[in-house]
Amino acid sequence: MRPNMHNKESFIELGARQRAKAILDSGSFREILGPFDGVESPWLEPQGIVPQSDDGMVIAKGTIQGKDAVVVAIEGSFQGGSMGEVSGAKMATAIDLAAEDCLAGKPTIVVLCLETGGVRLQEANLGLA
Template identity: 70%
Template structure:
């Protein structure tokens, strides 16, 4: 990308959740539901000395994307690391359930989920886990009718139970700055030791969980520059595309077959992972 193009683009990563949702929807179609003035804040954070946020860190916006009815669910990574608790999780799950019901009523509602989350909120662990399970069910239900598109841009990434939600999406869009993994780097280091996983080694972390690696190992579908217009264009293409006949989450046998051939006693490298998943990238699991 040349210098003029770099200067002209608007970073999607640097936008907040509400601005990201607005950037994806058609001009003038943005309508926020269960917003900050509706008072849907966590009842648990204040008891533990944490200042709650009026929208609980989740934006629910309805509108259209290239004329298609859509709901955008954006997680605010700047609030509690994008962690999900009872209220924020219920907002996402409820929106997905209503979108599926719209389809049963003849309204072709799509969904886009903007992941920026470390997973469940530790202060609301069980309630958050229950909400994330409902999100998983909501994605699986809705994707039978219309695409559910996930976007991981950065700066927090997507970890924990919400990484499973990302894997359930019809298609997943990532940037170079994105990270995707079930366990976060600090958790792996805590459990396995720094010799196994140094959470302060940023190039090492991105080489395993970054967007480029996730594309190379077929765990994401589209790799895009950090540019709002480009990301909007790609999302618009995906929401108007047919849903995959075999979703990634239904290909578990192919993944398990590859993993069965891996020796966990040998320290993995990014190249090891790419080699391991090469048959999947080639498409032999379809």
């Protein structure tokens, strides 16, 4: 299966949102908890880091070859693709919901685009404080 590439950029050079759109069938992309929903990590601002309102994690629903699908894509340009509390919760919930759909008889494909530098351990440390 070749992703829907609408330009000549390589897939790896695309941002997370563009990758999700390229993987899903044309016109089926629907973002869950996108940048306008204002879900961001409360731990970045105290460190002097400007938060990103999708926390560098794109969750999209759509179809792949007509079958239900969820794409989880990490934005590598935000904090080196590191995962924090919010982005981790978004990924875990998306996978859990897809698993629930499968158990309910609605097969759902899950695609992970993991351009990540690991986890933001400083968030865990600040959470303990």
